[in-house]
Amino acid sequence: EVQLVESGGGLVQPGGSLRLSCAASGFTFSSYTMNWFRQAPGKGLEWISYISSFGGSIYYADSVKGRFTISRDNAKNSLYLQMNSLRAEDTAVYYCARDVPSGGVDYWGQGTLVTVSS
Amino acid sequence: DIQMTQSPSSVSASVGERVTITCRASQGISTWLAWYHQKPGKAPKVLVYGASTLSSGVPSRFSGSGSGTDFTLTISSLQPEDSGNYYCQQASSFPYTFGRGTKLEIK
Numbered sequence A: 001e002v003q004l005v006e007s008g009g010g011l012v013q014p015g016g017s018l019r020l021s022c023a024a025s026g027f028t029f030s031s032y033t034m035n036w037f038r039q040a041p042g043k044g045l046e047w048i049s050y051i052s053s054f055g056g057s058i059y060y061a062d063s064v065k066g067r068f069t070i071s072r073d074n075a076k077n078s079l080y081l082q083m084n085s086l087r088a089e090d091t092a093v094y095y096c097a098r099d100v101p102s103g104g105v106d107y108w109g110q111g112t113l114v115t116v117s118s
Numbered sequence B: 001d002i003q004m005t006q007s008p009s010s011v012s013a014s015v016g017e018r019v020t021i022t023c024r025a026s027q028g029i030s031t032w033l034a035w036y037h038q039k040p041g042k043a044p045k046v047l048v049y050g051a052s053t054l055s056s057g058v059p060s061r062f063s064g065s066g067s068g069t070d071f072t073l074t075i076s077s078l079q080p081e082d083s084g085n086y087y088c089q090q091a092s093s094f095p096y097t098f099g100r101g102t103k104l105e106i107k
Helices: none
Strands: A003-007 A010-012 A018-025 A034-039 A045-051 A058-060 A068-073 A078-083 A092-099 A105-108 A112-116 B004-007 B010-013 B019-025 B033-038 B045-049 B062-067 B070-075 B084-090 B102-106
Touching: A003 A092, A018 A034, A018 A092, A018 A112, A034 A068, A034 A078, A034 A105, A045 A068, A045 A078, A045 A092, A045 B084, A058 A068, A078 A092, A105 B045, B004 B084, B010 B019, B019 B033, B019 B084, B019 B102, B033 B062, B045 B062, B070 B084
Parallel strands: A010 A112, B010 B102
Antiparallel strands: A003 A018, A018 A078, A034 A045, A034 A092, A045 A058, A068 A078, A092 A105, A092 A112, B004 B019, B019 B070, B033 B045, B033 B084, B062 B070, B084 B102
Protein backbone atom coordinates (compact mmCIF):
# COMPACT_ATOMS: atom_id res chain seq x y z
CA GLU A 1 0.00 0.00 0.00
CA VAL A 2 1.33 3.40 -0.98
CA GLN A 3 1.76 5.68 2.01
CA LEU A 4 3.06 9.22 2.36
CA VAL A 5 3.43 10.57 5.88
CA GLU A 6 4.39 14.19 6.49
CA SER A 7 5.94 15.50 9.68
CA GLY A 8 7.69 18.59 10.97
CA GLY A 9 4.87 21.11 11.01
CA GLY A 10 4.14 23.37 13.93
CA LEU A 11 4.02 26.94 15.19
CA VAL A 12 6.86 29.22 14.15
CA GLN A 13 7.43 32.95 14.41
CA PRO A 14 7.62 35.16 11.32
CA GLY A 15 11.11 34.99 9.89
CA GLY A 16 11.69 31.56 11.34
CA SER A 17 12.44 28.22 9.71
CA LEU A 18 10.97 24.75 9.59
CA ARG A 19 11.90 21.54 7.81
CA LEU A 20 9.11 19.28 6.66
CA SER A 21 9.66 15.61 5.95
CA CYS A 22 7.61 13.13 3.96
CA ALA A 23 8.24 9.42 4.52
CA ALA A 24 7.25 7.26 1.57
CA SER A 25 6.48 3.55 1.59
CA GLY A 26 4.76 0.93 -0.53
CA PHE A 27 6.37 1.90 -3.82
CA THR A 28 9.78 2.42 -5.41
CA PHE A 29 10.35 5.99 -4.27
CA SER A 30 13.30 6.63 -6.57
CA SER A 31 11.12 5.96 -9.64
CA TYR A 32 8.72 8.82 -9.00
CA THR A 33 8.78 12.58 -9.22
CA MET A 34 7.33 14.27 -6.16
CA ASN A 35 5.66 17.51 -5.20
CA TRP A 36 4.77 19.69 -2.25
CA PHE A 37 1.40 21.42 -2.17
CA ARG A 38 -0.26 23.56 0.45
CA GLN A 39 -3.70 24.75 1.42
CA ALA A 40 -4.24 27.85 3.52
CA PRO A 41 -7.16 27.71 5.96
CA GLY A 42 -10.44 27.90 4.06
CA LYS A 43 -8.65 28.33 0.72
CA GLY A 44 -7.93 26.28 -2.36
CA LEU A 45 -4.95 24.14 -3.28
CA GLU A 46 -1.59 25.59 -4.26
CA TRP A 47 1.35 23.77 -5.81
CA ILE A 48 4.65 24.96 -4.36
CA SER A 49 7.47 22.68 -5.51
CA TYR A 50 8.48 19.73 -7.70
CA ILE A 51 11.51 17.48 -7.73
CA SER A 52 12.42 14.87 -10.31
CA SER A 53 13.21 11.29 -9.36
CA PHE A 54 16.92 11.88 -8.75
CA GLY A 55 16.73 15.58 -7.98
CA GLY A 56 18.09 16.81 -11.28
CA SER A 57 15.07 19.01 -12.02
CA ILE A 58 13.50 21.27 -9.41
CA TYR A 59 10.79 23.90 -9.74
CA TYR A 60 9.20 26.34 -7.31
CA ALA A 61 6.18 28.57 -7.20
CA ASP A 62 7.07 32.25 -7.26
CA SER A 63 5.49 32.63 -3.82
CA VAL A 64 8.23 30.49 -2.21
CA LYS A 65 11.17 30.83 -4.59
CA GLY A 66 14.35 31.81 -2.77
CA ARG A 67 12.90 30.88 0.63
CA PHE A 68 11.96 27.20 0.32
CA THR A 69 14.20 24.31 -0.78
CA ILE A 70 12.93 20.91 -1.87
CA SER A 71 15.17 17.85 -1.61
CA ARG A 72 14.95 14.09 -1.42
CA ASP A 73 16.95 11.14 -0.10
CA ASN A 74 16.09 8.09 -2.16
CA ALA A 75 18.09 5.84 0.17
CA LYS A 76 15.78 6.89 3.00
CA ASN A 77 12.61 7.04 0.87
CA SER A 78 12.12 10.59 2.04
CA LEU A 79 11.15 13.97 0.64
CA TYR A 80 11.94 17.23 2.38
CA LEU A 81 10.96 20.89 2.32
CA GLN A 82 13.23 23.38 4.05
CA MET A 83 11.27 26.54 4.71
CA ASN A 84 13.11 29.74 5.65
CA SER A 85 12.04 33.34 6.16
CA LEU A 86 8.53 32.20 6.93
CA ARG A 87 5.67 34.67 6.64
CA ALA A 88 2.14 34.73 7.99
CA GLU A 89 0.86 33.94 4.50
CA ASP A 90 2.77 30.64 4.56
CA THR A 91 0.32 29.37 7.18
CA ALA A 92 -1.25 26.29 5.62
CA VAL A 93 -1.54 22.54 5.63
CA TYR A 94 1.38 21.19 3.62
CA TYR A 95 1.01 18.01 1.60
CA CYS A 96 3.53 15.85 -0.19
CA ALA A 97 2.21 14.05 -3.26
CA ARG A 98 3.37 11.58 -5.88
CA ASP A 99 3.22 12.48 -9.57
CA VAL A 100 1.31 10.49 -12.15
CA PRO A 101 3.24 10.35 -15.46
CA SER A 102 0.17 11.34 -17.49
CA GLY A 103 -0.58 14.42 -15.43
CA GLY A 104 -1.68 15.05 -11.87
CA VAL A 105 -0.81 13.38 -8.61
CA ASP A 106 -2.19 10.07 -7.46
CA TYR A 107 -1.25 9.83 -3.79
CA TRP A 108 -1.24 12.53 -1.14
CA GLY A 109 -0.04 12.49 2.42
CA GLN A 110 -2.38 13.39 5.27
CA GLY A 111 -0.84 16.84 5.54
CA THR A 112 1.04 18.72 8.25
CA LEU A 113 -0.06 22.11 9.57
CA VAL A 114 2.38 25.01 9.57
CA THR A 115 1.31 28.09 11.48
CA VAL A 116 3.39 31.25 11.21
CA SER A 117 2.47 33.64 13.98
CA SER A 118 4.02 35.70 16.72
CA ASP B 1 1.27 30.98 -15.81
CA ILE B 2 -1.70 28.95 -17.04
CA GLN B 3 -4.95 30.10 -15.48
CA MET B 4 -7.61 27.49 -14.76
CA THR B 5 -11.18 28.79 -14.73
CA GLN B 6 -13.50 26.37 -13.00
CA SER B 7 -17.28 26.57 -12.90
CA PRO B 8 -19.62 26.59 -11.20
CA SER B 9 -18.14 27.73 -7.90
CA SER B 10 -20.91 25.90 -6.10
CA VAL B 11 -23.70 23.53 -6.99
CA SER B 12 -26.52 21.88 -5.09
CA ALA B 13 -28.05 18.70 -6.47
CA SER B 14 -30.13 15.74 -5.37
CA VAL B 15 -29.10 12.12 -5.06
CA GLY B 16 -29.33 10.46 -8.46
CA GLU B 17 -28.92 13.68 -10.43
CA ARG B 18 -26.25 14.25 -13.05
CA VAL B 19 -23.68 16.91 -12.21
CA THR B 20 -21.17 18.53 -14.55
CA ILE B 21 -18.19 20.67 -13.56
CA THR B 22 -16.11 22.43 -16.18
CA CYS B 23 -12.58 23.74 -16.27
CA ARG B 24 -11.07 25.98 -18.92
CA ALA B 25 -7.35 26.53 -19.34
CA SER B 26 -5.99 29.88 -20.48
CA GLN B 27 -3.88 28.05 -23.06
CA GLY B 28 -3.78 24.57 -24.51
CA ILE B 29 -2.67 21.85 -22.11
CA SER B 30 -3.39 18.78 -24.26
CA THR B 31 -4.70 16.23 -21.73
CA TRP B 32 -2.45 17.24 -18.84
CA LEU B 33 -5.34 17.68 -16.44
CA ALA B 34 -6.45 16.03 -13.23
CA TRP B 35 -9.58 16.24 -11.11
CA TYR B 36 -9.62 15.91 -7.32
CA HIS B 37 -12.26 15.54 -4.65
CA GLN B 38 -11.66 16.85 -1.15
CA LYS B 39 -13.71 16.42 1.99
CA PRO B 40 -13.30 18.95 4.84
CA GLY B 41 -10.20 18.28 6.90
CA LYS B 42 -8.96 15.57 4.54
CA ALA B 43 -6.34 15.37 1.82
CA PRO B 44 -7.54 15.57 -1.77
CA LYS B 45 -8.16 12.33 -3.65
CA VAL B 46 -7.54 12.02 -7.35
CA LEU B 47 -10.56 11.09 -9.43
CA VAL B 48 -9.26 11.50 -12.97
CA TYR B 49 -5.83 12.09 -14.45
CA GLY B 50 -4.72 12.54 -18.02
CA ALA B 51 -8.09 14.31 -18.50
CA SER B 52 -10.07 11.08 -18.87
CA THR B 53 -8.34 8.21 -17.06
CA LEU B 54 -10.28 7.16 -13.99
CA SER B 55 -8.03 6.55 -11.01
CA SER B 56 -8.04 3.09 -9.48
CA GLY B 57 -10.95 2.54 -7.13
CA VAL B 58 -12.94 5.55 -8.29
CA PRO B 59 -16.59 4.69 -8.98
CA SER B 60 -17.60 4.50 -12.62
CA ARG B 61 -20.22 7.23 -12.12
CA PHE B 62 -17.31 9.67 -12.42
CA SER B 63 -15.94 10.50 -15.85
CA GLY B 64 -13.62 13.10 -17.31
CA SER B 65 -13.37 14.42 -20.83
CA GLY B 66 -11.76 17.14 -22.88
CA SER B 67 -8.46 18.20 -24.33
CA GLY B 68 -6.75 21.43 -25.24
CA THR B 69 -8.47 24.11 -23.18
CA ASP B 70 -11.89 22.74 -22.22
CA PHE B 71 -12.47 19.94 -19.75
CA THR B 72 -15.42 18.39 -17.98
CA LEU B 73 -15.94 16.22 -14.92
CA THR B 74 -19.29 14.45 -14.87
CA ILE B 75 -20.95 12.58 -12.03
CA SER B 76 -23.64 10.53 -13.73
CA SER B 77 -25.73 9.70 -10.67
CA LEU B 78 -24.92 11.72 -7.57
CA GLN B 79 -24.42 9.87 -4.28
CA PRO B 80 -24.40 11.32 -0.74
CA GLU B 81 -20.67 10.66 -0.34
CA ASP B 82 -19.92 12.88 -3.35
CA SER B 83 -20.37 16.06 -1.37
CA GLY B 84 -17.31 18.23 -0.87
CA ASN B 85 -14.98 20.32 -2.97
CA TYR B 86 -13.76 19.48 -6.45
CA TYR B 87 -10.64 20.92 -8.06
CA CYS B 88 -9.10 20.71 -11.50
CA GLN B 89 -5.33 20.98 -11.91
CA GLN B 90 -3.16 21.43 -14.97
CA ALA B 91 0.13 19.54 -15.12
CA SER B 92 1.23 20.77 -18.55
CA SER B 93 3.78 23.29 -17.34
CA PHE B 94 5.17 24.81 -14.16
CA PRO B 95 3.81 26.30 -12.06
CA TYR B 96 1.11 23.66 -11.76
CA THR B 97 -2.14 25.54 -11.22
CA PHE B 98 -5.56 24.70 -9.87
CA GLY B 99 -9.06 25.90 -10.50
CA ARG B 100 -10.63 27.76 -7.59
CA GLY B 101 -12.82 24.80 -6.78
CA THR B 102 -16.46 23.76 -6.91
CA LYS B 103 -18.38 23.16 -3.70
CA LEU B 104 -20.89 20.35 -4.23
CA GLU B 105 -23.77 20.13 -1.80
CA ILE B 106 -26.31 17.33 -1.66
CA LYS B 107 -29.88 18.58 -1.35
